[in-house]
Amino acid sequence: MKVFTSLMKTLIMIVSLALTLMLVMSAAPLIMGGVDIENTDPLSIEQVDGGANIRIYGTMTVKSSLPKDIEDLEFGIDAISTKTDKPIAIEIVHVGPETVPSGGNLPVHIDSKISMAEVAMLILADNNNGTGIYLPLKIQIKSGYSGLAKIDLGMNMTVPLSDDGAITTDAQKNSEGKIKTVEATIAGDAADQLSALIPNTGMSAGISIEGVSESLSLNVTKDGSGNVSMNINTGSEKAITDLMKEMVESGNDAKITVGSNEYTVTAEEISKMYELMEEFLGGIPDV
Numbered sequence: 001m002k003v004f005t006s007l008m009k010t011l012i013m014i015v016s017l018a019l020t021l022m023l024v025m026s027a028a029p030l031i032m033g034g035v036d037i038e039n040t041d042p043l044s045i046e047q048v049d050g051g052a053n054i055r056i057y058g059t060m061t062v063k064s065s066l067p068k069d070i071e072d073l074e075f076g077i078d079a080i081s082t083k084t085d086k087p088i089a090i091e092i093v094h095v096g097p098e099t100v101p102s103g104g105n106l107p108v109h110i111d112s113k114i115s116m117a118e119v120a121m122l123i124l125a126d127n128n129n130g131t132g133i134y135l136p137l138k139i140q141i142k143s144g145y146s147g148l149a150k151i152d153l154g155m156n157m158t159v160p161l162s163d164d165g166a167i168t169t170d171a172q173k174n175s176e177g178k179i180k181t182v183e184a185t186i187a188g189d190a191a192d193q194l195s196a197l198i199p200n201t202g203m204s205a206g207i208s209i210e211g212v213s214e215s216l217s218l219n220v221t222k223d224g225s226g227n228v229s230m231n232i233n234t235g236s237e238k239a240i241t242d243l244m245k246e247m248v249e250s251g252n253d254a255k256i257t258v259g260s261n262e263y264t265v266t267a268e269e270i271s272k273m274y275e276l277m278e279e280f281l282g283g284i285p286d287v
Contacts, residue, residue, distance in 0.1 A: 068145065208255050
């Protein structure tokens with residue numbers, strides 16, 4: 001899933017800034033100063049597990065010159081789907097609860113993994129047939145100071161991954177009128193970033209699971225204009241959502257094969273991917 005690396009690097013820069021802002025926001029209304037934040041080990045990003053996941057790691061140190069502790073400092077960032085009645089969340093970063101000691105320091109260690117398959121499905125689901133590519137985030141902040149006051153805030157923000165990028169879709173249905181093949185094409189500056197990461201021969205991945213006879217295939221290609229296309233199919237007359245539902249109901253972890261690399265996707269991650277796939281396919285105009 002290396003095709004989303006450039007987009008995720010953009011996200012990491014925003015997450016780094018958001019972490020700093022959240023620490024300031026959580027403490028400043030309570031104490032009006034007295035807190036410094038040092039980027040001890042700046043946030044970094046790397047692909048791990050054969051390209052299956054993105055790892056975000058680094059350390060920020062909160063330094064307090066206050067007479068009392070900052071208590072229960074906690075914050076989190078989730079990527080969310082905004083087009084469903086029940087939002088689907090993918091955790092990006094979660095820290096705490098922690099205590100910043102009076103006159104002392106608190107190293108805030110961040111080490112998170114994000115499933116590229118989940119993020120890919122979320123981006124597709126929330127950016128179907130529109131201009132601009134965005135990733136909605138939910139930010140949660142909690143903090144207290146000496147029992148005098150507490151903050152518990154939740155806010156949503158939208159990260160623009162590409163201003164002029166666009167995702168368009170086409171699909172093929174089976175005899176039951178259900179989608180068995182879908183192709184999403186990315187154009188604009190987002191495609192320019194992705195195209196440079198894709199071999200001329202393209203990329204292929206497969207999702208299989210014990211107890212389910214068929215597998216789901218993903219093929220990524222690029223054309224001479226720099227557009228990037230992702231084709232998702234079952235390789236048969238079975239509908240994509242029917243196959244993914246079987247995978248979820250099996251309760252087993254899945255295997256994703258990318259080239260010669262193979263890695264595990266948990267049953268919980270497959271369940272989220274199934275919900276996002278339903279949302280994505282549900283937003284495709286009649287074909």
